[in-house]
Amino acid sequence: MASGSERRPRWKRRAWIAGVAVLVILVAAAGYGAWFGSEQAIGVVHYGTSNTRVLTVQGDLVTLEQTPESGKPGTYWLEWSGTYSMLGDVVSRAPGRVTRKVLRGPTPSVGTPGWFGNVPPGDPEVAWGIGYTEIMVHTELGPAPAWYVPGKGATWVVAVHGQNGRRKAELKILPVVHRLGLPFLDISYRNDEGAPPSPDGLLHLGDSEWRDLEAALRQAQTMGARRFILYGTSMGGQIAGQFLDRSSLANLVDRVIMDAPMIDVRMTGEQGARNFHLPAFAAGLSSQVIKWRTGVDTDRLSLIRHPPKIRPPLLLIHTVPDTDHPIQEARDLVAAGRRLGWKIQFEPFAQGGHTEAWNVDRARYDRLVRDFLSPARGTL
Structure with a gap:
């Protein structure tokens, strides 16, 4: 023992x-x-093609399998087999299913698997019936595709999508821009589908992607652009911010719109x-x-602690329930803007997830953008 x-x-x-x-x-x-x-x-992600399924169809009412996406209130799109429908708000709910009205486009058949999303499908012609040209922007890594919608004058709106997003995410703003007659350039950047990969195959959260935005503006200059308005959603806002801080072209930007931006990484x-x-x-x-x-x-990628050198008037849109980029980022940027004398028009939306302000209240969103951009008509 x-x-x-x-x-x-x-x-x-x-x-x-x-x-x-x-x-x-x-x-x-x-x-x-x-x-x-x-x-x-x-990490770079390219998305799949289905996240819900059509259960029943009755006239212009479509009942979908309820998922966290398909059950959201507001205006969204369902894409399938190369086509799409714009769907309105929820009409009714039942266990495991949600019914919405078709606002635009064909009605899918029962059993159709589709992608329910908050961004317009396809290209400007498919989404809104607006003609466009696809151009190639010559970036330092190679050619990157962009959609160009012509307009009048020399002030262009240049749109930048977010992390692992696609150009079509920026098409929500196009109808307002087009009605104002402003040229519109919707760009891609490194690691996008159809664009060159970054040397390490990874996203850099705006730290290098801003150079692709700069390349797009340089190419726009060769096409007649003289002044610019930047529109950035999610990480696209951070890309715009880094451009304003680092690019020699930043002083050509008259105004900026950010929707749910990545303000502080x-x-x-x-x-x-x-x-x-x-x-x-x-x-x-x-x-x-x-x-x-x-x-x-x-830590360097904080527009709050490290605001850009060039600070044009900013329309800042953000949904309060956003769980990707918390609204506190926007509030802190507004506070920093006050200290710096940076003119920021802050417009919080009480409902909606990440980058879904347009989806939950299109009328208000369009009005805010139209009023913010309207002075640009004086530069035509």
């Missing part, structure tokens, strides 16, 4: 082994969380950690992993 003095060292050894095991597990979990967080921020990362039920410190670890993988200092 072991004596008490023998049992004590054995107990201490077991406790030490258990402590080491727990530490290894915690370190592994923290490492996984940090890598996962970095992948959510800088650190705050966005902290929100992402909350979304995935990770501890708060995971966001800081993810930032370190992002820096290791890309060389990007995410």
Whole structure:
């Protein structure tokens, strides 16, 4: 039988082994969380084609399989087999299903799988019946496609989509821009479908993508553009912000519109950690992993702490319930703007998810954009 003095060292050894095991597990979990967080921020994603299914059709009423997307209130689109319908607000609900009215486009057949989304489908012609030309912007990495809708005068609206988005996301603003007669350029940038990849195959959260926006403006100059209005959604807002801070062309920008922009990458990362039920410190670890993988200092990507050198009037639109880029980012930018004398028109929307202000209240959104852009008609 072991004596008490023998049992004590054995107990201490077991406790030490258990402590080491727990530490290894915690370190592994923290490492996984940090890598996962970095992948959510800088990984390149090209989306699939189906997230709901048509269950029944009655006249112009379509009943869809209810999903977190298809059950949202507001105006959205359903794409399938190369075509689409614009769907209005929810008419009725039942367990597992939601019924909406077809506002525009054909009615899908029962059983059709489709992609229910908050951005217009296709190109300007498909989405709104507006003619356009596809041009290639000569970026430092190679040609990147852009949609050009002609207009009058030398002040162009240039649109920049968000993280892992597509050009069609920016088409919500096109009808207003087109009615005002302003030329419209909807660009792609590195890692987009059809655009060249970045050297490391990763997103840089605006830290390098702004150079593709600069290339687009230089090409627009060769086509007659002299002044610019930037429209950026989600990460597109951060790209616009970095352009205003770093580009020699920034002083040619008259106005900026940002919709749910990534204003502060650190705050966005902290929100992402909350979304995935990770501890708060995971966001800081993810930032370190992002820096290791890309060389990007995410603390530098804060328009609040590091406002751009050029600060034209800004229309800032943001939905209060946004769980991708928390509205506190927008509020903090407005506060910083007051201290700097930066003219920011802040327009929060009480409903809607990320970049869904247009979807939940199109009339208000269009009015805000029209009123903000209307002075540009004086430069035609």
